Amino acid sequence: MEAVAPLMTEAVPPAPGAARTGVWDDASAWLELFHELAAGDPEKLGQLYDLASRRLYGLALWRTGSRELAADVVQEVFVRIAERREQLGEVRDPRWWLLSVTHRLAIDAVRRALRRHAEPLDEHAGLAAEPVDDGRAVDARRSWALLGRLSAKQREVVYLHDAAGMSHAEIGRCLGVPTFTAASRYRLALKALRGLLRSTT
Amino acid sequence: MTEPHDPVACLLSALEEPEPPQKLRERSLARALAAWGRPPVADPWSHLWHSQPLRLAWAATVVVLVAANVAFRVGPYARPRTVAPAAASRDQAGFKELEAIVELPRVRPEYAGIDAPRGRATRLRSSNLTTQHHDMEDKS
Numbered sequence: 310m311e312a313v314a315p316l317m318t319e320a321v322p323p324a325p326g327a328a329r330t331g332v333w334d335d336a337s338a339w340l341e342l343f344h345e346l347a348a349g350d351p352e353k354l355g356q357l358y359d360l361a362s363r364r365l366y367g368l369a370l371w372r373t374g375s376r377e378l379a380a381d382v383v384q385e386v387f388v389r390i391a392e393r394r395e396q397l398g399e400v401r402d403p404r405w406w407l408l409s410v411t412h413r414l415a416i417d418a419v420r421r422a423l424r425r426h427a428e429p430l431d432e433h434a435g436l437a438a439e440p441v442d443d444g445r446a447v448d449a450r451r452s453w454a455l456l457g458r459l460s461a462k463q464r465e466v467v468y469l470h471d472a473a474g475m476s477h478a479e480i481g482r483c484l485g486v487p488t489f490t491a492a493s494r495y496r497l498a499l500k501a502l503r504g505l506l507r508s509t510t
Numbered sequence: 511m512t513e514p515h516d517p518v519a520c521l522l523s524a525l526e527e528p529e530p531p532q533k534l535r536e537r538s539l540a541r542a543l544a545a546w547g548r549p550p551v552a553d554p555w556s557h558l559w560h561s562q563p564l565r566l567a568w569a570a571t572v573v574v575l576v577a578a579n580v581a582f583r584v585g586p587y588a589r590p591r592t593v594a595p596a597a598a599s600r601d602q603a604g605f606k607e608l609e610a611i612v613e614l615p616r617v618r619p620e621y622a623g624i625d626a627p628r629g630r631a632t633r634l635r636s637s638n639l640t641t642q643h644h645d646m647e648d649k650s
Binding site: 351354355358362363364367370376380383384388391392393394395455456467468471472473502503506 | 517518521522523525526527528529530531534535537538539541542543544545546548550551556
């Protein structure tokens with residue numbers, strides 16, 4: 310359990326979907342922010358970063374499995390925002406637009422880095438396995454290792470569902486797949502996780 | 511008796527969004543502001559829509575495709591219709607025998623489906639029998 314302690318102290322108190330703050334769910338605030346960016350106000354980039362960076366970075370990290378690539382993806386998203394600033398006013402829902410762009414850029418980053426050695430997922434901080442009861446605490450490092458053995462698509466869906474607190478319909482919208490596909494990926498991911506947990510215990 | 515423990519649920523309940531690196535904010539905003547100074551990149555679809563040569567090329571392609579489709583279907587370049595081997599063998603001897611063998615019973619009027627309303631099959635069969643009877647009488 311020594312390995313768990315640092316991770317747990319580093320992490321923000323976990324609560325599934327806790328990041329779904331009122332700001333994230335307020336579509337009108339996002340639209341207003343995008344309209345201000347489209348009007349040519351670069352000062353709003355900082356505000357946008359503060360609102361979106363955590364979710365975008367998390368999605369990129371879980372998709373790519375690499376902190377370095379995830380950071381590149383987030384930077385690339387902001388470059389894309391600056392380059393396409395004139396079209397930001399036409400975006401219907403900035404939240405899904407940002408997540409879709411991040412998703413696509415993360416896929417591109419993984420493709421580009423295929424020949425490079427990606428940092429294994431189990432070295433990342435950011436996942437805390439809080440003991441639900443003393444006798445049955447899940448080892449955070451072991452959990453990381455297990456999650457790292459899922460496919461990137463499954464890991465991404467698990468992240469969006471359980472860490473970002475999104476519904477299957479929202480995940481489907483973000484990833485550009487039908488709701489059923491998102492739900493199916495999630496179900497398969499849980500099945501795979503159960504199998505992995507059984508095989509390691 | 512304790513409640514069954516689900517390690518997957520325990521694991522998933524502990525998931526949270528990771529914190530981005532401290533310097534990422536500076537780097538992202540610096541790159542975004544650098545890109546902000548450059549002329550904005552046009553969306554390829556809007557470029558296609560607003561560019562007159564591209565619109566003309568698009569329209570010309572559609573016209574050519576429609577014309578080719580019409581010409582190859584009904585025009586002088588239309589290919590002759592191919593005849594399936596089974597249809598071609600209609601004129602050959604023995605086709606009637608083959609037709610009698612492969613004829614599906616359910617398409618005959620005197621057969622009704624098993625889910626047909628009671629009485630329909632009987633009516634159909636009786637009318638058929640009556641017809642056959644009249645035929646026999648006529649022949650006699």
